[in-house]
Amino acid sequence: MSDRPTLRTVAAEAGVSHQTVSRVINGDPTVTEPIRDRVLSAMRALGYRPSAGARALASGRTEVVGVVLPHNPGFAFSNDHLIRLVQGADQELTTRGYGLLLSTREVPDDPASAYRRFVQRRQVDGLLVEAGAGGDSLRALRTADYPTVVIGYTAEDFTCVHPDDEGGAYAVAQHLLALGHRRIAVIDGPPESRLAMSARMRGLRRAFADARREVPTDLLEQGDFTAGSGYAAAERLLARADPPTAVFAFNDGMALGAQRRLRERGRDMPGEVSVAGFDDTEAADLVDPSLTSVSLHSVDVGRRAAQILLDLLDGRPPAQRENIMPSTLKVRASTAPPAAG
Amino acid sequence: MSDRPTLRTVAAEAGVSHQTVSRVINGDPTVTEPIRDRVLSAMRALGYRPSAGARALASGRTEVVGVVLPHNPGFAFSNDHLIRLVQGADQELTTRGYGLLLSTREVPDDPASAYRRFVQRRQVDGLLVEAGAGGDSLRALRTADYPTVVIGYTAEDFTCVHPDDEGGAYAVAQHLLALGHRRIAVIDGPPESRLAMSARMRGLRRAFADARREVPTDLLEQGDFTAGSGYAAAERLLARADPPTAVFAFNDGMALGAQRRLRERGRDMPGEVSVAGFDDTEAADLVDPSLTSVSLHSVDVGRRAAQILLDLLDGRPPAQRENIMPSTLKVRASTAPPAAG
DNA sequence: CTGAAAGCGCTTACAG
DNA sequence: CTGAAAGCGCTTACAG
Numbered sequence: 001m002s003d004r005p006t007l008r009t010v011a012a013e014a015g016v017s018h019q020t021v022s023r024v025i026n027g028d029p030t031v032t033e034p035i036r037d038r039v040l041s042a043m044r045a046l047g048y049r050p051s052a053g054a055r056a057l058a059s060g061r062t063e064v065v066g067v068v069l070p071h072n073p074g075f076a077f078s079n080d081h082l083i084r085l086v087q088g089a090d091q092e093l094t095t096r097g098y099g100l101l102l103s104t105r106e107v108p109d110d111p112a113s114a115y116r117r118f119v120q121r122r123q124v125d126g127l128l129v130e131a132g133a134g135g136d137s138l139r140a141l142r143t144a145d146y147p148t149v150v151i152g153y154t155a156e157d158f159t160c161v162h163p164d165d166e167g168g169a170y171a172v173a174q175h176l177l178a179l180g181h182r183r184i185a186v187i188d189g190p191p192e193s194r195l196a197m198s199a200r201m202r203g204l205r206r207a208f209a210d211a212r213r214e215v216p217t218d219l220l221e222q223g224d225f226t227a228g229s230g231y232a233a234a235e236r237l238l239a240r241a242d243p244p245t246a247v248f249a250f251n252d253g254m255a256l257g258a259q260r261r262l263r264e265r266g267r268d269m270p271g272e273v274s275v276a277g278f279d280d281t282e283a284a285d286l287v288d289p290s291l292t293s294v295s296l297h298s299v300d301v302g303r304r305a306a307q308i309l310l311d312l313l314d315g316r317p318p319a320q321r322e323n324i325m326p327s328t329l330k331v332r333a334s335t336a337p338p339a340a341g
Numbered sequence: 342m343s344d345r346p347t348l349r350t351v352a353a354e355a356g357v358s359h360q361t362v363s364r365v366i367n368g369d370p371t372v373t374e375p376i377r378d379r380v381l382s383a384m385r386a387l388g389y390r391p392s393a394g395a396r397a398l399a400s401g402r403t404e405v406v407g408v409v410l411p412h413n414p415g416f417a418f419s420n421d422h423l424i425r426l427v428q429g430a431d432q433e434l435t436t437r438g439y440g441l442l443l444s445t446r447e448v449p450d451d452p453a454s455a456y457r458r459f460v461q462r463r464q465v466d467g468l469l470v471e472a473g474a475g476g477d478s479l480r481a482l483r484t485a486d487y488p489t490v491v492i493g494y495t496a497e498d499f500t501c502v503h504p505d506d507e508g509g510a511y512a513v514a515q516h517l518l519a520l521g522h523r524r525i526a527v528i529d530g531p532p533e534s535r536l537a538m539s540a541r542m543r544g545l546r547r548a549f550a551d552a553r554r555e556v557p558t559d560l561l562e563q564g565d566f567t568a569g570s571g572y573a574a575a576e577r578l579l580a581r582a583d584p585p586t587a588v589f590a591f592n593d594g595m596a597l598g599a600q601r602r603l604r605e606r607g608r609d610m611p612g613e614v615s616v617a618g619f620d621d622t623e624a625a626d627l628v629d630p631s632l633t634s635v636s637l638h639s640v641d642v643g644r645r646a647a648q649i650l651l652d653l654l655d656g657r658p659p660a661q662r663e664n665i666m667p668s669t670l671k672v673r674a675s676t677a678p679p680a681a682g
Numbered sequence: 683c684t685g686a687a688a689g690c691g692c693t694t695a696c697a698g
Numbered sequence: 699c700t701g702a703a704a705g706c707g708c709t710t711a712c713a714g
Contacts, residue, residue: 004463006691017701022693030699052464053403054691056394057706064442064464079623083424090445099464101405102443104431122345123393123405123440227627256627263629282420283624286568286597288604347707358685363709371683395707398690 005046014042025050064099065089065309066124070132080281081298082130085151088302089128096310098125126309131160131195149309151301153195159312161305161323165196168294168327169203169248172276175292175329176246177211179337181274185219185244187233187254193225200250200278219244223254230257238265245273245338252277252284252293259287259334270336280330289333301325346387355383366391405440406430406650407465411473421622422639423471426492429643430469437651439466467650472501472536490650492642494536500653502646502664506537509635509668510544510589513617516633516670517587518552520678522615526560526585528574528595534566541591541619560585564595571598579606586614586679593618593625593634600628600675611677621671630674642666 011018016035023031024039031039042048056062067089069082086102093100101124124146131152150160176184186204189197208215221236223229230249234257237244247262249255255277259269267273269289277284280295304325308318352359357376364372365380372380383389397403408430410423427443434441442465465487472493491501517525527545530538549556560581562574571590575598578585588603590596596618600610608614610630618625621636645666649659 008691018691019693019702020700023700026693032699035700049463051398051691053394053397054706055693057392057398057708058691058693060693060706062394067443079424080420083420086443087445090443094444100443102408102427102431102441103435104428122390253627260627260629282622283627286594286601286624287628288601349707359707360686360709361684364684367709373683376684392707395690396709398692399707399709401690401709 005048007048007050010039010042010046010048013046014039062099062123062125063097064101064124065093065306066101066103066127068127068129069102069104070130081279081296084298085130085302085305088299088304089306090302091299092303092306092310098310126313128305128309129158131162147309147312149305149312151305153199155195157321159308159318159321159323161301161308161325162196163296163298163301164324164327165199166203166206167324168278168296168329169200169250170207171203171327171329172248172278172292172294173204173207174211175331176248176274176276176335177207177213179246179274179335181246181338182213183216183219183242183244184246184248185216185221185233185237187221187223187230187247187249187258189250189254190224197250204248216244218242223249225251225253227253227257227260230254231261232257234258234261234265238262238267246276246335247273248276250278252279252281252291255291255293255334256283256287259289259291270334272339274335274338276335284330284332292332292335293330295328295330297325297327346389348391351380351383351387351389354387355380403440403464403466404438405442405465406434406647407442407444407468409468409470410443410445411471422620422637425639426471426643426646429640429645430647431643432640433644433647433651439651467654469646469650470499472503488650488653490646490653492646494540496536498662500649500659500662500664502642502649502666503537504637504639504642505665505668506540507544507547508665509619509637509670510541510591511548512544512668512670513589513619513633513635514545514548515552516672517589517615517617517676518548518554520587520615520676522587522679523554524557524560524583524585525587525589526557526562526574526578528562528564528571528588528590528599530591530595531565538591545589557585559583564590566592566594568594568598568601571595572602573598575599575602575606579603579608587617587676588614589617591619593620593622593632596632596634596675597624597628600630600632611675613680615676615679617676625671625673633673633676634671636669636671638666638668 007018007021010021014021016039020031020035021039024036067086090100126147129148129150131150131154148158150158152160152162154160173184205215219237221233223233230253233254234247237247247258249258255275259275262269262273262275269275275291277291277293280293284291284293304323308323312318348359348362351362355362357380361372361376362380365377408427431441467488470489470491472491472495489499491499493501493503495501514525546556560578562577564570564574571594574595575588578588588599590599596616600616603610603614603616610616616632618632618634621634625632625634645664649664653659
C-alpha cells in the first residue's frame with residue numbers, strides 16, 4: 001500500500017499551495033471557481049481523505065459530540081426510548097457534520113466512565129447527557145466545563161430537553177375522566193425518576209382540577225417501572241374495598257404487569273377495568289387489549305437536544321433553559337367507559 | 342480561563358522532559374518509580390488532560406472504533422437487539438480504552454453515511470458493522486480497507502460474529518416435536534435477512550431429521566418480521582384443511598401477531614395451538630400466554646465482536662472467520678402438548 | 683533509564 | 699484571492 005495522500009500531495013497535484021487545498025475543504029468562499037475545480041479533481045484522483053486528528057489538533061475542535069447514556073442493563077423498558085433518542089441525535093449530528101461518540105456509562109468515578117473518556121481525553125466538543133437514573137453524575141460533568149445539554153430532567157443548571165410529561169399525563173387523565181371514570185388509580189414510578197414522575201403527577205392533578213374532581217388519593221400505588229411492580233400494585237388495588245375502574249400506570253411495563261394480574265383475576269378489560277400506560281413502547285400495540293399510552297416522540301427529543309447543543313457550539317445559546325417537546329396520547333383498546341352502575 | 346496544561350507544562354512542573362511525561366501516560370515500564378510519582382502528582386495538580394487529536398496525529402491511531410447500525414426506523418423488533426449489541430461492544434471497548442463512534446446509517450452513497458464519516462475522515466481504527474438489512478453496503482466498506490468485523494451474517498469475506506440461529510431453531514423444533522407436535526407451521530422472515538433465516542431453517546430441518554419426521558412443507562408461510570405479517574400468516578394457516586397444532590414464527594413480532602389472530606379466532610393457547618417466536622424480546626415475557634422464544638444474548642455478541650476487532654488491531658487475527666455465539670431456548674407458557682386426538 | 687530532534691497533517695493568522 | 703511561516707500537542711526513533 002502506498003502512503004495516504006496528504007494536503008501537500010493534493011496541493012502538488014493541483015499546482016497550488018496546501019493552504020488553498022485546506023480552504024477548498026473548509027468551503028472558503030474566497031477560492032476562485034477554476035482553482036476549486038482543479039483542487040477537487042486532484043483530491044478525487046488521489047483519493048484524499050483528511051485526517052480528523054490533525055484537524056482537531058490544529059483547529060481545537062473535534063467535531064464530535066459525546067452522548068452519555070445510563071448504564072442500566074435492567075432498565076429494559078426504556079431501551080426503546082434510548083435508541084430512538086440516539087437515532088434522533090445522530091440524524092442531526094450527521095447532517096451537520098458531527099460525529100457521535102457513545103458511552104453507556106455515566107458514573108463519574110468509574111475509571112472507565114464517560115466522564116473520563118470524553119472529557120479527560122478531550123475527544124469531544126460538547127456533551128449530550130441522558131438524565132436517566134441519576135442526576136448526581138451530572139454534577140461531576142459540571143466541573144468539566146463542557147457545553148452540555150441534558151436529555152430529561154435535571155435540578156442542576158443545565159440546558160435540558162424533555163418530553164411533555166405533564167401534558168401527556170394530563171391527556172390520559174382527561175381521557176379517562178371524559179369516559180366517565182372517577183375511581184382512577186395511579187401506579188407511580190421510582191424515586192430515581194422523581195422529576196419526570198412529578199411532572200406526570202402535576203398533569204394528572206391539573207386534569208382532575210379542570211374537571212372539578214378530586215384525585216382519589218387512596219388509589220395511589222408505588223411502582224418501580226418493572227412489570228412485576230405493576231402486577232403487585234394491581235393486586236393491592238384489587239384488594240381495596242372500593243377498587244378503581246381505571247388504572248393509570250406511569251410506564252407501559254407496569255401497565256402490562258397490571259393487565260396480567262387483572263386478567264388472572266378474571267377482570268374484563270376494558271369492560272370492568274380500563275388500563276393506561278406511558279411511553280408508548282412497542283409492546284403497547286402488541287398486547288391484548290392493546291394499551292392506551294403516551295407517545296414521547298423520542299426521535300424528535302434526541303434531534304432537538306443535538307440541535308440545541310450544536311447551536312450552542314456555533315455560538316447561538318438556547319432561548320430557554322428548559323425545552324419541552326410535545327407528547328401525544330395514543331388511545332387504544334385498553335380504555336373504555338366504566339361499566340354502568 | 343487559563344490555558345489547558347500540555348505535556349510540557351506538566352514536564353516543567355515535575356522537572357522532567359515532556360517525553361518522560363508521555364512515557365508515564367502510556368505506561369512505559371522503563372520509567373522509575375520516583376519519577377513516575379512525581380509526574381503523576383504534577384498531572385493531578387495541574388489537572389492535565391491529554392489531547393486525543395494530538396495523540397492520533399502523532400501515533401496514527403485514534404483509539405476509536407466505528408459502529409455502524411442499519412438505519413431502519415421501522416425495524417422496530419430489532420431495536421432491543423441493537424441496543425444490547427452496542428452495550429456489549431461498549432463494555433469491551435471502554436475496558437480496553439477505546440471510544441465508540443456510532444452511526445445509524447450504512448448506506449454508502451448517502452453523503453451523510455457512516456462510510457464517509459468514519460472512513461473518509463479517518464476518525465476510527467476499525468469498524469464494527471451490523472449486517473442488518475443489507476449486505477450490499479458491506480461491499481463498499483470493503484474498498485475502504487479498514488479492519489472490519491461484521492455482526493451478523495455476510496456473504497462477503499469478512500470476519501463475522503453472530504448468534505447460533507441454527508442451534509436456536511433446532512432447539513425450538515426439538516421442543517415442539519418432543520411435546521408431540523407434528524403439524525408445525527413456520528412463519529419465515531424477509532429476504533433481507535436471508536442468511537439468518539436459512540440458518541434457522543437448517544436448524545429446523547435438522548431437528549425433524551433427527552426425530553425421523555418429515556417437515557410439513559405445506560405449512561410454510563412467508564412473513565416480514567412485522568406483527569401484521571404474522572397476523573396474516575396465522576389467518577392463512579387457520580384456513581388450511583389440516584391446520585397446524587404449533588406455529589413457529591422466526592421472530593417475536595410475527596409470533597405476537599399470530600397469537601393475536603389465533604386469540605381473535607377463539608383458539609385456546611397453548612391448548613389448541615402452541616406458538617413460539619425468536620429473539621426473546623421484552624414483549625415475550627409480558628404477553629399472555631408468555632411466549633416461548635430463543636434468546637440471542639445480544640450483549641455477548643456485541644462484546645465478542647469488539648473483542649475480535651480489538652485483537653485484530655493489536656495484531657492478533659481471529660482463529661476463525663465465522664464466530665458463533667450460543668443462543669438459548671426460553672420455554673414459556675405459549676407451548677404445550679397438542680390436544681389429544 | 684531519560685533527553686533532544688524531528689515530524690505527524692492540518693489550521694490560523696499575516697503578508698502580499 | 700493565494701502563499702510562506704508558525705504552531706497545535708503529542709509520539710517515535712535515536713542518542714547517551
